[in-house]
Amino acid sequence: MIVDDPQFGPETDALLKHLADLPANPDLDPYQALLLDREDLPDPAIAGERDPRVSTEDIEIDLPGRTLQARVYRHSTRPRPVLLWLHGGGFVGGDLRDIEYATSRIAAEGNVTVVSLNYRLAPENPCPAGLQDVYDTLQWIPDHLNGDGRIAVGGQSAGGALAAGACLLARDNGVPLPDRQILCYPVLDLHPSADWHEWYFGxxxxxxxxxxxxxxxxxxxxxxxxxxxxxxxxxDDALAYSARLEHDGVPVELVEYADTMHAFLNFPAVLSAGRHAVELIAADLQTAFSARRS
Known part of the structure; x- marks a missing residue:
């Protein structure tokens, strides 16, 4: 399915120009620039704001040899399905604070509890640290959160790769799989020319x-x-993975957004494609979990 709207192209062009016009500091080495970028808070004028209908709780997830930070978004005090969500950032950046519009609104509209995880980042923690964090957190959730036993996992860009990879590990290790995976413009292949590749894979x-x-x-x-x-x-990563899932008998729905950019879910205040996608994900979860309950 292709989602198209005459606004998508002009909105994307305007945002790309805005981002290109932001001041840069050429005197910083790449690692210093990365550290500064990690500390930047998102601009609500482009990133949107948290949905006021949900409550939030910052938690620590204690796993073997490390403790991870996460934020839980709840729309109800009743046990609900749990969605583990993973931010993007090329495996080296990003933070749960960058995507609060999406995570909070999915919780509200999808009637799920969302756990937004800050997994470990490269180069300090190269592959497979982040992947192991996601896999272990999926095993941690059933015993530590007030869910109803139903679990989904999803993410954006690098987070989509980690969600997909954790599902592969769960399958191969014979542990319970999530009920659904949601992969938003995921990194699913090797991209040696990408800035993050050497830091993450080495x-x-x-x-x-x-x-x-x-x-x-x-x-x-x-x-x-x-x-x-x-x-x-x-x-092409998304299209190729969709084709392979279908070939291997996995139910898959591919939704392509016309004339918009990578990471469009990060900018819902200025990209209507991002707002549409959040609503689509929430509706998808409602349908998927209703079907499983019945």
């Missing part, structure tokens, strides 16, 4: 699940919602 062997398109088979994975953007270098 020269080490690539472990199973880290590059989902390299999996020998996708049989047995959860039903999938895949979002792609036409003006995105990663569009």
């Amino acid at each position: 020269t080490r062997d690539i472990p199973p699940g880290a590059v989902p398109l390299h999996a020998s088979t996708l049989i047995g994975l959860p039903p999938t919602l895949l979002l792609a953007a036409q003006r995105d270098e990663l569009r």
Whole structure:
């Protein structure tokens, strides 16, 4: 399915110009620039704001050898399905604070509890640290959150890769799989020319699940919602993964947004495609969990 709207192109052009016009500091080395970027709070004028209908709770997730930070968004005090959500940022940046419009509104409109995770980042914690964080958090959730037993996992860009990879690891390790995966413009193949590639992968062997398109088979994975953007270098990753999922018998819905950019979910205040996608994800979860309950 292709979602198109005459606003998508002009809105994307205006945002790209705005981002290009932001001041830069050429005197910083790449790592210093990365550290500063991690500390930047999102601009509500483009990132939107948290949905006031939900409550939030900052929690610590204690896993073997490390403690991770997460934020929980609840629309109800009753046990609800849990969605583990993973921000983007090229495996080296990003933060749960960047995507509060999406995570809070999905909680409200999707009638789910959303756990937004700050997984470990490269280069301090290269692959497979983040992937292991996501996999272990999926095992942690049933015993520590007031859910109703139903779980989904999803994410954006690098977060989409980690969601897909964690599902592959769960399948291969024989542990319970999430009921659904939601992959938004995910990084699913190797991209050696990308800025993050060397910091994340380096020269080490690539472990199973880290590059989902390299999996020998996708049989047995959860039903999938895949979002792609036409003006995105990663569009082919989403299209190729969708085709392989379908070939291997996994129910998949591919939704492509016309004339918009990578990371469009991060900018819902100025990109109507981002707002549409958040509503689509929420409705998808409502439908998926209603079907499973029945």
